[in-house]
Amino acid sequence: MRIILLGMPGAGKGTQAQIIEEELAIANVSTGAILREVSKSKSDLGQKVQSYVNSGQLVPDEIIIEMLVQRISKDDCNNGFILDGFPRNIEQAKSLDQAGVSIDLVIYLKILEEQIIERMSGRRIHLASGRSYHTTFNPPKVDGKDDLTGEELVQRSDDKPDVIKKRLEVYFNETEPMLDFYKNKDIQFYEIDASEPVKAVTEKILKIIN
Ligand code: ADP
Ligand code: AMP
DSSP: OEEEEEESTTSSHHHHHHHHHHHHTOEEEEHHHHHHHHTTSOSHHHHHHHHHHHTTOOOOHHHHHHHHHHHHTSGGGTTOEEEESOOOSHHHHHHHHHTTOOOSEEEEEEOOHHHHHHHHHTEEEOTTTOOEEETTTBOOSSTTBOTTTOOBOBOOTTOSHHHHHHHHHHIIIIITTHHHHHHTSSSEEEEEETTSOHHHHHHHHHHHHO
16 A cells, blocks of 8 residues: 655644554655654755755755655565655656656645644654654653653754744645646545544544555
8 A cells, every 4th residue: 555645734644644654554654754864964965955944945856756766665665655745746746657656545634724833833753753742732641752762852943933934835836736736647536634633534544545
């Protein structure tokens, strides 16, 4: 099963991908998490990636497409994968076709902009694993600590009001037009209401998959 999760930043893609990864035993591939890991490095590439991520812009296609293709060619993707954060523009969507990667299902998590701000401003993540929490809607068992490792949770450097604004602008200009690319493609496309609580959204996704 090869699934693409689409939706505005903060719609809940990472949260749902984490759950589906466990439910279906498929790999959870988050380009945002990959890039945050790369941006920790002091190398030229790390610093370059960091400057794009921290300013809310998309990392150039030639960098991210290669990283993604390499990532999904790893053994843990043999059973399938769920893509969170890729593709983010039409060029990236076409690159999957060009690389001969077939997709079974596209699920679009639909949500209003007003809710996004609330979700992103309360988001806390475990940097090493990419696990995502929310101070109110999806709190960790122990305040400020990752449920599995007990390590510190952090606020993402791009979850600040001015960067959130930029990310939404990029989403509307570059990512949203890509929805039509998939709607017009011979591929299963489902739109679900992502404004409901985490569990309700998961149930809808699992119903589609099953
Ligand atoms: P994305 O990967 O789409 O950017 P996340 O999965 O990181 O979004 O979710 C953004 C924030 O909203 C996180 O803090 C997460 O805990 C929270 N969240 C995710 N899904 C829901 C939901 N259905 N209801 C309320 N909060 C949610
Ligand atoms: P995310 O974790 O999906 O919210 O992504 C965080 C940031 O990583 C984005 O704002 C971009 O700067 C970068 N990013 C993630 N995925 C991509 C992608 N597919 N193409 C370009 N940049 C990306």
